[in-house]
Amino acid sequence: MTDSSTYLTVTSQAYDAVAGLYAELVRGEPKLPLERAIVAAFADSVRAAGGGTVIEVGCGPGHMTAHLRELGLTAFGIDLSPAMIGLARESHPELRFEVGSMDALEVADGELGGILSWYSIIxxxxxxLxxxxxxxxxxxxxxxxxxxxxxxxxxxxxxPFDHKVTTAYRWPIDDLVKLAVEAGxxxxxxxxxxxxxxxxxxxxxxxxxxx
Structure with missing residues (x-):
C-alpha cells in the first residue's frame, strides 16, 4: 500500500517547481473541438440535473475552472500545489481557488452539482483511487x-509512466468505469x-x- 501522504507531498512539490512553465503550456485549453465538446456536455448535464456549484479538483493554474465559468457554471478550484493556486488567483481574481486535496474535500455531503477532474487523478x-x-x-x-x-x-x-512532472498512470477505461460504479x-x-x-x-x- 502506498503511503498517501508521501505521494501527495511529492506531487505537490513537483508541481510547485514547474508551476510557471506548466501554466504557459496549458494556456488556452481546452483547445481541441472534441475536448471542448465533452466539457460542454458536462456543463449541460449539470444544468439539466438542477445546476449547483461545480468544483474542479486539481485545478492547476485555473484555466479549466475559468472555462467552466465561461460555460455559465458557478465554479471554484482546489489544488495540492500552493504555487499553482497562487497563479490561479493571479490570473482569475474573480474566482475562488483554495489549496486542498481531492481525497478530503471541505464540502458538505451532497453540496455540489458537478466535479471536473481534468487529468488530476493521473x-x-x-x-x-x-x-x-x-x-x-x-x-x-x-x-x-x-x-x-x-x-x-x-x-x-x-x-505507470514517466510523466514530465512526476510518476503518472494510464488506465483502461473499463477499469475506471468499474471503480466508479462500485462507488455509486x-x-x-x-x-x-x-x-x-x-x-x-x-x-x-x-x-x-x-x-
Missing amino acids: HTPPEE PPYFAEFRRVLAPGGHLLLGFFEAEGGPVT FAEVGRMSREPLAEERQFRRGHLLLRG
Missing part, C-alpha cells in the same frame, strides 16, 4: 455529474481521442459519470 497510485471516487460521490448531489480526463492504457493493465456512479458517456503529433503517444480518455 498521479494517484491505483490502490489509492477508490477513496477518491467515494469522496466525489459524497459531495455530489443526487444526479450530479463527474467528468474525468485521463491517459488511457489500451488493452492492458494500469500502467453510472456511466453517461465516454470519449477517446488519439494524441497529437507533439503530444506523448498515449490516447486520451474522458468519462462522463452521474451520481
Whole structure:
C-alpha cells in the first residue's frame, strides 16, 4: 500500500517547481473541438440535473475552472500545489481557488452539482483511487455529474509512466468505469481521442459519470 501522504507531498512539490512553465503550456485549453465538446456536455448535464456549484479538483493554474465559468457554471478550484493556486488567483481574481486535496474535500455531503477532474487523478497510485471516487460521490448531489480526463492504457493493465512532472498512470477505461460504479456512479458517456503529433503517444480518455 502506498503511503498517501508521501505521494501527495511529492506531487505537490513537483508541481510547485514547474508551476510557471506548466501554466504557459496549458494556456488556452481546452483547445481541441472534441475536448471542448465533452466539457460542454458536462456543463449541460449539470444544468439539466438542477445546476449547483461545480468544483474542479486539481485545478492547476485555473484555466479549466475559468472555462467552466465561461460555460455559465458557478465554479471554484482546489489544488495540492500552493504555487499553482497562487497563479490561479493571479490570473482569475474573480474566482475562488483554495489549496486542498481531492481525497478530503471541505464540502458538505451532497453540496455540489458537478466535479471536473481534468487529468488530476493521473498521479494517484491505483490502490489509492477508490477513496477518491467515494469522496466525489459524497459531495455530489443526487444526479450530479463527474467528468474525468485521463491517459488511457489500451488493452492492458494500469500502467505507470514517466510523466514530465512526476510518476503518472494510464488506465483502461473499463477499469475506471468499474471503480466508479462500485462507488455509486453510472456511466453517461465516454470519449477517446488519439494524441497529437507533439503530444506523448498515449490516447486520451474522458468519462462522463452521474451520481
